[in-house]
Amino acid sequence: MTLVLGSEALGSNRIVHPTDLTLLSETAFAHALALTLACKGHLAIVHAADPDADRDPDWTSFPGVRSMLGRWGLIGPDVPRTAIAERLGIRVAKELIPAANPIEALDRLLEQKGCDLLVLATRARGGLARLLHGSIAEQLARRTDAPALFLPPEGSGFVDADTGAARLRNILIPVDGATPRDDAVSLALSLSDALGCQDALVHLLHVGPADQAPTVTVEAKHEARLRRANANGAVVPGIVEAAARIDPDLIVMATHGHDDVLDGLRGSTTEQVLRQAGRAVLAVPVL
Known part of the structure; x- marks a missing residue:
């Protein structure tokens, strides 16, 4: 399935927010709800529990949609629960x-x-801790073809949980010649517009020689929003250093899975950036 933002797609988007029912998930929940409002879609809030848990769950432990x-x-x-769809055009x-x-x-x-x-x-986990315990979020995202928005525990993201206001001033998108990137750039622009x-400025970062930076095609109306940047050295440090300099509210990564067998310990490029940059990261699979 493909996320489509815009009035022509009202009700067609299904956003899934797995939650562990802790306060650490509140920022992610706020982003999920704000994006559901932006695309007038369907939000599924899901918790996978112990198989011996009470089959009549305490729904008050789930994130409070109406309270937020x-x-x-x-x-x-x-306002009754049933009025949310009528008044706001979303389903939860x-x-x-x-x-x-x-x-x-x-x-x-x-x-x-x-x-x-x-x-x-x-x-955020790295090295041996990540190998032993892993990350449910990262493992789950690898199994789906859908884009995945990650909110790290130390980052505030781009949606204010207290007001619902979105702030996307700068979006960083690493690009290279081996990974298709037009869909990632298009989704970033659509997401910022919908919010x-x-x-919002889109910074296209190429790590490597400047003359090898790939071409990115966008609609003519978006050309003025593009900025091009370059970094040298290893890919992950280059992205992390650029993030510290540009201060993006969101990093968008076109991804096609793990790069080699060491990724069991080291993690994919996207996962390393997620752990090291401390920013919201949107992973867009290349199919």
């Missing part, structure tokens, strides 16, 4: 999946019901 919408000034305190569903293996269970759900965008909170951030 009320905090954002979009609905009043007495909460689902508890009893499962011994959360990744397998969530993967089956995505396969059965579809997903246009995953929104995930992730915990009301039409002035």
Whole structure:
């Protein structure tokens, strides 16, 4: 499935937000809700629980959709759940999946019901800790063809959880000759426009000789928003250093999976950037 932002796609987007029901997931939940409002889509809030958990779950432990919408000034305190779709044009569903293996269970759900965008909170892990414990967010994202938005625990992202306001001033997109990038650039521009951030600048970063930087094609109306940057040295440090200099609100990475057998310990380029840059990262699979 493909995430399409714009009035012609109202109701067609399915955004999935797996949650661990902790406060660490609140930032990711705010982003998932704001993006659902922007595309007038369907938000599925999913928790994979112990298989022996009570089959009649306490739904109050799930993120509070109406309380957050009320905090954002979009609905009043007495608005019934059924009125959200009518007033705001979105659908929201909460689902508890009893499962011994959360990744397998969530993967089956995505396969059965579809997903246009995953929104995930992730915990930064590196080296041996990552090899031993892994990251559910990263493992799940590898199993789907849908774009995945990662929110690191130390980063604030680009949606204010208190107000719902989006702030996308700078978007960093690393580009190279081996990975198709036009879809990633197009999605970044569409996402910023849908969130009301039409002035967001897109910084195309090439790590390597400047004369080898690939061409990126966008609609003529977006040309003025593009900026081109160059860095030398290794790819991941180059991206991380550029992020510190440009201060992007979002990094968008076109990705086609793991690069070699060392990635079990080292992680893919996208995962390394996610852990080291401390920014929201949108991974866009190349199919």
